[in-house]
Amino acid sequence: MALVHDWLTGMRGGERCLEVFCELFPDADLYTLLHAPGSVSATIERRRIVTSFVQRLPAAARRYRFYLPLFPAAVAGFDLAAYDLVVSSSHCAVKGVRARRDALHLCYCFTPMRYVWDLYDDYFGARAPAAVRLLMPPVAALLRRWDRRSSARVDRFVAISRHVAARIERCYGRRADVIYPPVEVSRFRLGEGPGEFYLVVSALTPYKRVDVAVAAANQLGVRLVIVGSG
Numbered sequence: 001m002a003l004v005h006d007w008l009t010g011m012r013g014g015e016r017c018l019e020v021f022c023e024l025f026p027d028a029d030l031y032t033l034l035h036a037p038g039s040v041s042a043t044i045e046r047r048r049i050v051t052s053f054v055q056r057l058p059a060a061a062r063r064y065r066f067y068l069p070l071f072p073a074a075v076a077g078f079d080l081a082a083y084d085l086v087v088s089s090s091h092c093a094v095k096g097v098r099a100r101r102d103a104l105h106l107c108y109c110f111t112p113m114r115y116v117w118d119l120y121d122d123y124f125g126a127r128a129p130a131a132v133r134l135l136m137p138p139v140a141a142l143l144r145r146w147d148r149r150s151s152a153r154v155d156r157f158v159a160i161s162r163h164v165a166a167r168i169e170r171c172y173g174r175r176a177d178v179i180y181p182p183v184e185v186s187r188f189r190l191g192e193g194p195g196e197f198y199l200v201v202s203a204l205t206p207y208k209r210v211d212v213a214v215a216a217a218n219q220l221g222v223r224l225v226i227v228g229s230g
Contacts, residue, residue, distance in 0.1 A: 023043060054067055110160055116144045117167075
């Protein structure tokens with residue numbers, strides 16, 4: 001079987017889910033648009049990792065989102081003819097891979113392509129450079145069309161939440177089952193009584209809306225600690 005993931009550039013929530021898939025399917029090959037060696041856990045790094053031509057583009061490991069218009073072509077380049085089971089974990093493009101006709105393609109979907117649907121303005125709105133704001137509308141329209149059309153290549157969608165399942169139905173017209181992401185609850189101990197501060201642990205990217213947490217903490221006059229980078 002084959003696992004397919006958008007990109008491997010750090011250990012965030014999606015990669016934690018991928019790590020579990022790697023544990024469940026220890027012999028699966030792993031396909032991804034690009035891989036920054038050493039950026040993910042040893043469980044993932046031990047895989048046979050197959051990358052796309054995006055891997056060879058300038059500064060791809062840091063600036064991969066600039067190559068967003070090329071992702072459909074990169075995904076089309078994956079040859080999955082040897083696999084009768086394909087499991088994609090996708091928030092961007094890899095749910096659009098082509099499995100062979102008699103294979104089963106299961107997509108664990110974090111969200112439809114966020115850059116061209118719900119969060120378009122966060123990435124390409126007022127804060128984006130003028131050239132990007134000018135060029136992206138027609139590009140985004142083409143990507144939305146591809147994203148919707150390529151959803152037909154998935155035999156079964158599984159969403160990470162009911163909210164995402166509703167988004168899949170709205171964007172793709174497809175029903176999705178819901179399986180919540182794994183959480184290592186054994187690592188945490190429930191404290192007694194109120195704590196001294198509120199905590200946000202997150203990648204510092206626009207769609208996470210950490211600014212809303214900051215505004216709420218300021219309004220309430222409570223202490224907020226933020227852990228993350230981006």
